[in-house]
Amino acid sequence: MTAVAPPRLSxxxxxxxxxxxxxxxxxxxEVSLDSGRNVLEALRARGIDAQPVDGIPALIEGLRERRFDRVFNILHGNKGGGEDGTLQGLLEALGVPYTGSRVLGSALAMDKIRSKQVWLALGLPTPRYARLAKGDDVQAxxxxxxxxxxxxPACEGSSVGVSRVFDDAGLAGAVELASRYPGELLMEQLVVGGEYTVGILGDLALPTIRIVPAGEYYDYHAKYQAEDTQYLCPGLDDAGAEVEMRALALAAFRALGCSGWGRVDVMRDRxxxxxxxxxxxxxxMTSHSLVPKAARELGIGFEELCWRVLETSLADGGAA
Structure with missing residues (x-):
């Protein structure tokens, strides 16, 4: 088992x-609300004075009133969410410590097209892709x-707006669905193989998880609602392959300027x-979420995981 340093604070x-x-x-x-409830309960169970805040406007009001010392960010998504760098820039400007990646890492990771451009420039493997603007020839x-x-969509998560297209007839519907969300569209090669994810906690890549949905794909339903999705951790039987994927995930995370904690999704072809x-x-951080599952493999329970994530807000591991 990978050696894990003890928490920094007690x-x-x-x-x-x-x-x-x-x-x-x-x-x-809805996913963020579920995650937030779990985090709130875990922090309070550890004796931390934690308070729920729904959305950025409510947070701004609380900060103006000096009610909070730091922020555990569990907002998901970009529009009104907390993953695209906007929230991070606000908190940096106000000098408020927060969990997770800084402005640049958050913005790059939210934009899948820019993520790919960075990875390809560094020689890191990612499926071939096309950037689609309004009016582009999708069939070509x-x-x-x-x-x-x-x-x-290039800037959404949780499998929102995602379609798999196997013939020309399916292209129009896929573009229409993805276009309901803000930002550019991304088209990429479909990789046939196993779907994996690697959690990142500080400088540590957690054990891989192989995701095996009961249906054909790991979609929104399989992620957050289905009870029959299998999660195999570690996801790779071969020790060398396990080390390789974890190293790649950590390199990809760092390449985007990400820090603190996160998760890297990977396909492994045949x-x-x-x-x-x-x-x-x-x-x-829901009951179906993957970072907690991987952390448990290293003996880190959910309450301790939330504590460790909160530690990423400290001055030498997070915002000042």
């Missing part, structure tokens, strides 16, 4: 009053990549090649 009073920022107005609001893009392809999909800088 006194819950050292954190002051913590705003658990949840909910918001993004397409992932799909043929250039080679069907089947994935079509999705030839054993890894392909980076995306980085999540405020991963889910």
């Amino acid at each position: 006194d819950p009073r050292a954190f002051g009053c913590v705003a658990v920022l949840l909910g918001g107005s993004s397409a992932e609001r 893009a799909a043929h250039a990549l080679g069907l089947p392809v994935i079509v999705k 030839d054993g090649n890894n392909h980076l999909l995306e980085v999540n800088t405020a991963p889910g």
Whole structure:
């Protein structure tokens, strides 16, 4: 088992009053509310003075009144969410410590197109893709990549707006669905193989998880509602392959300027090649979520995980 250093703090009073920022107005609001409730309960169980705050406007009001000393950010998504760098910039400007990635890492990770551009520039593997603007020839893009392809919003998470397209007839519907969300569209090659995820906690890549949905795909239902999705941890039987994927995930996380904690999603094709999909800088903390499952493999329970994530807000591991 990977050696894990003990938590840095033992006194819950050292954190002051913590705003658990949840909910918001993004397409992932319900997931964020669920995650936030779990985090709030865990922090309070450890003696931390933690208070729920629904959305950024409510947080601003609380900060003006000096009610909070730091922020545990569990907002998901971009529009009204807390993962695109907007919230991080606000908190940096106000000098308020917070969990997770800084401004640049949050913004790059939320934008899947820019993430790919950074990874490709550094020689890190990711599926071939096309950036789709309004009016582009979608059929030509799909043929250039080679069907089947994935079509999705470039700046959403939780499988929101994602379609798998196997022929020309499915392209129009996929584009229409993805276009309901703000930002550009991303089309990428569909990788046939196993779906994996790697949690990141500080400088540590957690054990891999292989995701095996009962249905054909790991969609929103399989992620947050289904009870028959299997999660195999560690996800790889071969020790060398396990080390390789975890190292790749940590490299991808750092390449985007991410820090603190997060989750890296990876596809492994039938030839054993890894392909980076995306980085999540405020991963889910629901009963179905993956970072807690991986942390448990290292003996880190949910309450301790939340404590350790909160430690990423400290001056030498988070915002000043």
